[in-house]
Amino acid sequence: MSLFDRLLGRKKDEETPQKTFLGKVKDALAPLSADEDQTLAENKPASTPQKPAESDSASSEDHYEAGLTKTRSSFAEKFQLLMANFRAVDENFFDELEETLIAADVGFEIALKISDELQDEVRLKNATSKKEVQETIIEKLVDVYDQAGNGEDNSMHMAAAGNPSVFLFVGVNGVGKTTTIGKMAQLYRQQSKKVLLAAADTFRAGATEQLVEWAKRDQVDVVTGKEKSDPAAVVFDAVKRAVDQHYDILFVDTAGRLQNNENLMRELEKMKKTITRQLPEAPQEVLLVLDATTGQNALQQARLFKDSTDVTGLVLTKLDGTAKGGIVLAIRQELHLPVKWVGLGEKVTDLAPFDADQFVYGLFKDLI
Numbered sequence: 001m002s003l004f005d006r007l008l009g010r011k012k013d014e015e016t017p018q019k020t021f022l023g024k025v026k027d028a029l030a031p032l033s034a035d036e037d038q039t040l041a042e043n044k045p046a047s048t049p050q051k052p053a054e055s056d057s058a059s060s061e062d063h064y065e066a067g068l069t070k071t072r073s074s075f076a077e078k079f080q081l082l083m084a085n086f087r088a089v090d091e092n093f094f095d096e097l098e099e100t101l102i103a104a105d106v107g108f109e110i111a112l113k114i115s116d117e118l119q120d121e122v123r124l125k126n127a128t129s130k131k132e133v134q135e136t137i138i139e140k141l142v143d144v145y146d147q148a149g150n151g152e153d154n155s156m157h158m159a160a161a162g163n164p165s166v167f168l169f170v171g172v173n174g175v176g177k178t179t180t181i182g183k184m185a186q187l188y189r190q191q192s193k194k195v196l197l198a199a200a201d202t203f204r205a206g207a208t209e210q211l212v213e214w215a216k217r218d219q220v221d222v223v224t225g226k227e228k229s230d231p232a233a234v235v236f237d238a239v240k241r242a243v244d245q246h247y248d249i250l251f252v253d254t255a256g257r258l259q260n261n262e263n264l265m266r267e268l269e270k271m272k273k274t275i276t277r278q279l280p281e282a283p284q285e286v287l288l289v290l291d292a293t294t295g296q297n298a299l300q301q302a303r304l305f306k307d308s309t310d311v312t313g314l315v316l317t318k319l320d321g322t323a324k325g326g327i328v329l330a331i332r333q334e335l336h337l338p339v340k341w342v343g344l345g346e347k348v349t350d351l352a353p354f355d356a357d358q359f360v361y362g363l364f365k366d367l368i
């Protein structure tokens with residue numbers, strides 16, 4: 001069944017009063033109960049990628065829907081305006097469609113591609129009425145979105161049993177690295193993981209205190225260094241402690257800004273080598289954190305980091321504060337880097353594992 005059909009079914013279920021929306025969505029999106037999921041997770045070899053099971057899937061759905069409100073309503077509004085002015089399937093119409101897509105930050109090239117493919121499809125289906133055209137467009141958008149993520153591995157990679165998993169967080173300053181670590185550490189700790197944080201952003205005054213605050217709130221341990229000290233030395237101490245004291249997960253917070261990008265990338269490489277020297281299989285994840293509110297700028301940053309370091313996945317933060325959620329499509333289509341987590345608010349609970357179905361539903365719900 002295509003993603004579009006699944007979403008359509010979900011929408012119909014939502015409108016059917018006899019079964020609750022939540023119940024239906026659970027059937028459609030979560031074939032395993034939390035218990036089954038947990039049992040399966042326990043039976044998997046330790047190297048199998050895992051994410052913390054959602055302790056409350058209802059809240060995850062609510063988060064997606066609420067977190068994507070701005071993008072959804074902004075796109076729906078523009079799209080409805082486009083359709084309200086619909087006269088015929090002509091060049092004018094497709095020009096306006098391109099503009100609507102670009103405004104949602106799906107990216108220029110993708111907007112053109114979608115528009116071209118749609119022109120073919122609308123003709124092929126001989127769609128002329130407003131309703132037919134609208135349906136074809138939404139189906140195509142969902143389809144393009146789904147295809148772009150084909151074969152994408154959104155799971156978190158974990159170390160073999162007995163070794164700590166190391167997650168290195170990179171990204172420019174202010175994107176939400178520290179906040180994401182704070183939220184994620186809490187999630188894993190709730191799963192009874194022994195969690196250690198490393199404050200390797202020794203560059204920015206206040207960065208260490210911020211992480212120490214999170215560690216207190218999460219009730220997890222943290223390794224710190226002096227301001228302006230060598231971040232690799234902090235990483236060295238943290239990895240050593242993680243190994244010696246049998247931690248399950250080590251989160252490494254890094255600086256977002258140095259004198260220049262070259263220095264920043266060199267510093268990251270040095271940290272990675274420090275990790276690998278002690279734990280050859282680590283880091284299991286190098287997560288690039290991007291601020292969704294910066295739209296195409298985020299894409300530019302992703303290109304830069306992807307070229308300089310082995311990014312394994314993305315965390316897209318602040319989706320709640322932007323109408324530019326279409327950026328996920330641009331990232332998927334262009335960079336082929338899996339989005340692994342999304343930040344949907346400032347609270348500790350406002351972090352969710354990326355779920356394509358929930359995301360697309362959150363985007364197009366009002367138009368399906």
Ligand SMILES: Nc1nc2c(ncn2[C@@H]2O[C@H](COP(=O)(O)OP(=O)(O)OP(=O)(O)O)[C@@H](O)[C@H]2O)c(=O)[nH]1
Pocket residue numbers: 171172173174175176177178179180201204207254255256257317318319320321342343344345346350
């Ligand atoms: N609305 C919203 N705000 C967020 C989200 N994630 C982070 N923030 C906010 O973004 C701001 C910057 O977050 P930080 O975690 O300090 O960013 P950073 O990347 O560690 O910054 P540097 O330490 O300067 O490199 C803070 O005010 C966070 O509360 C999110 O998902 N939604």
